[in-house]
Amino acid sequence: MLYRRRPGGLEVLLVHPGGPFWSRKDTGAWSIPKGGHEPGETPLEAARREFREETGFDVDGPFLPLTPVRQAGGKVVTAWAVEGDLDAAAVHSTTFTMEWPPKSGRQQEFPEIDRAAWFPLEFAAVKILAGQRPLIEELPYVVAGIAGAGNS
Numbered sequence: 001m002l003y004r005r006r007p008g009g010l011e012v013l014l015v016h017p018g019g020p021f022w023s024r025k026d027t028g029a030w031s032i033p034k035g036g037h038e039p040g041e042t043p044l045e046a047a048r049r050e051f052r053e054e055t056g057f058d059v060d061g062p063f064l065p066l067t068p069v070r071q072a073g074g075k076v077v078t079a080w081a082v083e084g085d086l087d088a089a090a091v092h093s094t095t096f097t098m099e100w101p102p103k104s105g106r107q108q109e110f111p112e113i114d115r116a117a118w119f120p121l122e123f124a125a126v127k128i129l130a131g132q133r134p135l136i137e138e139l140p141y142v143v144a145g146i147a148g149a150g151n152s
Contacts, residue, residue, distance in 0.1 A: 001032045001066065001135055002051070003143070004085045010140060011118045013088060014127055015118060018111035020100055030113050030127040031137065033113070034077055042076045048115065056092040059084055064142045071131030079135055081142055091116035109112055 035050035063080035
């Protein structure tokens with residue numbers, strides 16, 4: 001989870017999923033850049049690779065571990081906080097292919113994410129998927145060096 005410090009407090013970079021299923025969803029639809037592990041890859045290596053694939057930017061540490069969270073579908077998200085800044089408007093992701101419209105036999109390509117934005121923590125907590133909200137809640141404690149204090 002990329003964060004930056006602003007006079008009003010911390011902000012986090014969230015990404016909005018691309019593709020037709022998410023095009024009209026906003027509140028509760030955003031995510032941290034994330035994805036699955038490749039064989040032989042550590043969780044941190046996977047997180048750095050997925051960040052690059054979903055944003056087009058590399059991120060460098062120090063990486064502060066966050067408490068893993070379980071999303072509604074059962075997927076466990078292991079994440080780190082890292083301080084940095086980037087132009088959210090310049091984010092560009094890799095793409096995926098799916099049949100669209102359904103049962104049409106036609107394959108279309110869509111970006112993994114269609115946009116990114118910086119949000120103050122209180123607004124990010126509304127925008128992010130419910131299963132990832134504890135990451136937002138824990139962030140200020142981890143940044144302050146009080147590990148785990150914000151996650152219940």
